[in-house]
Amino acid sequence: xxxxxxxxxxxxxxxxxxxxxxxxxxxxxxxxxxxxxxxxxxxxxxxxxxxxxxxxxxxxxxxxxxxxxxxxxxxxxxxxxxxxxxxxxxxxxxxxxxxxxxxxxxxxxxxxxxxxxxx
Numbered sequence: 001x002x003x004x005x006x007x008x009x010x011x012x013x014x015x016x017x018x019x020x021x022x023x024x025x026x027x028x029x030x031x032x033x034x035x036x037x038x039x040x041x042x043x044x045x046x047x048x049x050x051x052x053x054x055x056x057x058x059x060x061x062x063x064x065x066x067x068x069x070x071x072x073x074x075x076x077x078x079x080x081x082x083x084x085x086x087x088x089x090x091x092x093x094x095x096x097x098x099x100x101x102x103x104x105x106x107x108x109x110x111x112x113x114x115x116x117x118x119x
Contacts, residue, residue: 011076011109016051019071019079021107029101030057030065036098037069040091044071047085049078076109 011017025033034055041053051072058066073079082088096103 011080013076013109013111015075015111017073017076017079018110018112019069019073019107020110021069021105023067023069024064024104025067026102027061027063027065030067033065033067033101033103036095036101037067040088040095041069041071043085043088043091044082047078047082047088049074049082076111079109 023033023037034057037055041055044050045053051074053069053071056068056070073082095101096105
């Protein structure tokens with residue numbers, strides 16, 4: 001999926017949403033990706049409606065490292081507004097254009113349909 005497909009969010013949802021993205025990079029670029037990702041995530045963390053973001057890295061080594069990014073937002077509307085932020089767009093563009101990174105990404109937005117807590 002190209003960068004242009006990952007820029008805009010148009011959820012049309014007023015309730016809470018979770019963004020789940022996978023980022024795959026060659027294993028030797030994984031540590032650098034984490035550094036670059038943090039700058040992009042920092043920008044989004046300042047946006048109204050942002051609740052939490054986590055980047056998950058696999059426990060096992062492989063030729064490619066597939067990260068899973070999960071971000072929680074108070075609403076899809078807040079997420080939609082945040083993805084319009086020019087500073088975030090520029091940071092995302094830099095990340096995808098970085099010659100030291102070869103990223104494949106698959107973003108999607110979700111809403112919770114089942115939630116369990118310890119009983």
